[in-house]
Amino acid sequence: MCVSTYSPLILHETCEGIQRFDVRDQMLADRQIELAGPIDASSVACAARCLLHLQKCDPQAPVTLFINSPGGEVQSGLALYDVMRAISCPVHTVCIGTAASMAALLFVAGDRRDMLPxxxxxxxxxxxxxxxxxxxxxxxxxxxxxxxRDITAAVIAEHTGMTLNQVFQLTAQDTYFEAEAAVEAGLADRVIHEL
Known part of the structure; x- marks a missing residue:
C-alpha cells in the first residue's frame, strides 16, 4: 500500500469475469507497504492503518515496509515509529532508493533491515x-x-549499536551511507539483490 497519485491496475480473471484492482491492494494482501515521498500526517496515517490492519489479520506474520523517502515531519515520523514498535508483527524494512532524515530513523527501526545495492x-x-x-x-x-534531537539520536543508537556520542557526531551534518557502508555502520543488516 502506498500514497501516490497513480497506481497501476492489475487485471485478474475470475469466474465472475475479468476484475481490475489496484496493485496496492495486492501488495497489502502480500503484507507489503510502501512509504514513498515525504513523511507527513497523511502518509503516516496510511502506513499506520495498514500496519494495524495487518496485525489484526495475523499478529505474528512479518510485514515488509519499502522505504524511498527524503524524510519529513519529525512528529509524524515518531508516530509511525511508535506504531511499528507497538504491533506484534515483525516489521522488515527495505530501502529502495533513499531513506533520509526521518525516513532513515524508520528504516533503522526495522526488525530486519535490507538495502538494495x-x-x-x-x-x-x-x-x-x-x-x-x-x-x-x-x-x-x-x-x-x-x-x-536527543529523542531521535537515542532511537538511532538503540537500533544501530552506536553510542549517543557517535550518533551526535554523525548527525551534526548530513551524513550519507551507501548500502555497504550502511551495513558496516550498523544502520542496515544486509545488501540484497533480489526482492
Missing part, C-alpha cells in the same frame, strides 16, 4: 523551521528542537 541512508539532526517571535518563543523552540 544502489540505495543509501542519510542521517542528520532535526532541521529548524522558521524562527521568529519573541526571545522567549525562540528559546522555547530551540529547547524543543534539542529535546527532539
Amino acid at each position: 544502489h540505495s543509501r541512508v542519510m542521517i542528520h539532526d532535526p532541521l529548524i523551521g522558521s524562527m521568529g517571535g519573541s526571545a522567549l518563543s525562540v528559546k522555547a523552540r530551540a529547547d524543543d528542537l534539542m529535546r527532539i
Whole structure:
C-alpha cells in the first residue's frame, strides 16, 4: 500500500469475469507497504492503518515496509515509529532508493533491515523551521528542537549499536551511507539483490 497519485491496475480473471484492482491492494494482501515521498500526517496515517490492519489479520506474520523517502515531519515520523514498535508483527524494512532524515530513523527501526545495492541512508539532526517571535518563543523552540534531537539520536543508537556520542557526531551534518557502508555502520543488516 502506498500514497501516490497513480497506481497501476492489475487485471485478474475470475469466474465472475475479468476484475481490475489496484496493485496496492495486492501488495497489502502480500503484507507489503510502501512509504514513498515525504513523511507527513497523511502518509503516516496510511502506513499506520495498514500496519494495524495487518496485525489484526495475523499478529505474528512479518510485514515488509519499502522505504524511498527524503524524510519529513519529525512528529509524524515518531508516530509511525511508535506504531511499528507497538504491533506484534515483525516489521522488515527495505530501502529502495533513499531513506533520509526521518525516513532513515524508520528504516533503522526495522526488525530486519535490507538495502538494495544502489540505495543509501542519510542521517542528520532535526532541521529548524522558521524562527521568529519573541526571545522567549525562540528559546522555547530551540529547547524543543534539542529535546527532539536527543529523542531521535537515542532511537538511532538503540537500533544501530552506536553510542549517543557517535550518533551526535554523525548527525551534526548530513551524513550519507551507501548500502555497504550502511551495513558496516550498523544502520542496515544486509545488501540484497533480489526482492
